[in-house]
Amino acid sequence: MDSAIKTGSKTLENNVTSSEYVLEIEHLKKSFDDKQVLKDINLKxxxxxxxxxxxxxxxxxxxxxxCIVGLLTPDEGTLKVFNKEITNLNEDELTELRRRIGFLFQNSALYDSMSVRENLEFPLQRQDEPLSEEELTPLIEEVLEAVGLLDAIDKMxxxxxxxxxxxxxLARTLILKPEIMLxxxxxxxxxxITSNEISLLILDIQKKYNTSSIIITHDMACAKVTNDRIMxxxxxxxxxxxxxxxxxxSEDEFVRSFFNSTN
Structure with missing residues (x-):
């Protein structure tokens, strides 16, 4: 890893106790047949x-x-989420863990046959104790207001x-009050313009819900707006x-290539 940049990261780690990390990965490896996809991942x-x-x-x-949400099992290394080693959890424990992690997919993954209201009700109704209509409505309205789309509640x-x-x-993900956002x-x-609005919304969500987030992106404008740190x-x-x-x-040409593409 770039030594000058690594020094900056080390300062962060020295000032943070282990209990302040929601995710800790050390020497993680994952292969598919003879193709090694993750070679040595270290991340906090x-x-x-x-x-x-x-x-x-x-x-x-x-x-x-x-791997973080337990859909794939690493070949080697440790992966702790909320200080729990993922590979040691049974299916019930994994299910409980996943409720604390929100995932915004590239295509939003909405159900086209359901209204906005029904899309937001869906994850709540899958819980062990489904909520009544009186309990659902304020939760739905809260997250729609958080993303600025309360007036879209009955649209398809x-x-x-x-x-x-x-x-x-994003609202459908937030309705379960996740602690980690992916x-x-x-x-x-x-x-x-819309990309910038989404980037600013990610910041708003971070502040309002105190989420810890991993943001995978090729959009350098998004990276610049949303990051506290970049890897x-x-x-x-x-x-x-x-x-x-x-x-x-950075002195590394590969690293600089991401930023050069914005010039």
Whole structure:
């Protein structure tokens, strides 16, 4: 990892106790047949922090997220979420853990046959104790207001723009009050103005709900707005971390290539 940038990261770790991390990964490896996708992943996410992950397609970003939520099992290394080793959890414990983690998919993953209200009711009704209509309505209205779309409550997904669908997807995730948010290319396919609105919304969510977030993106404008820290993934390994300004001026050509594309 870039030594100058690594020093900056080390300062953060020295000032943070283990209990202040919601996610701790050490020497994580994952292969599929003879292809090693994650070679040696080391990552820590602090409570309330927005961590942006940069990396080319096929370099392991999605595989890492699936490991974090227990959909894939690492071959080696440790992966602790809320100080619990993922590989030691049974299915019930994994289910409980996943309720504390929100995931915003690239395509928002809304159910087209359901209204906005019904899309937001769906995750709540899957809980052990389903809520009544009187209990559901204020929860739905709260998250819709948080994403600025309270007036869309009775619309169908087909009536919404791409940016609005992203917001509704985010509202559906927030309704379970997650402590960790995983954003997978949150601004993909959006125009620059709408992309900036989504980036600012990610910041608002961080402040209002005190979420800890991993933001996977190729959108450098999004990275610049949302990050507290940035890590760069190359062929299954993190090769640099630091602030936007530090990485923009990195001596590593691969790291600089992300930032050069914005010039």
């Amino acid at each position: 996410l602090k409570k309330g922090e927005n961590l942006v992950v940069l990396g080319k397609s096929g370099h392991g970003k999605s595989v890492l997220i699936k 997904p087909s009536d919404l723009s791409g940016g609005m669908r992203k917001r509704i997807g 954003y997978d290319e949150p601004t993909t396919g959006l125009d620059p 760069v993934l190359k062929e299954g390994e993190y090769i640099a971390e630091g602030s936007y300004e530090e990485l923009e001026n």
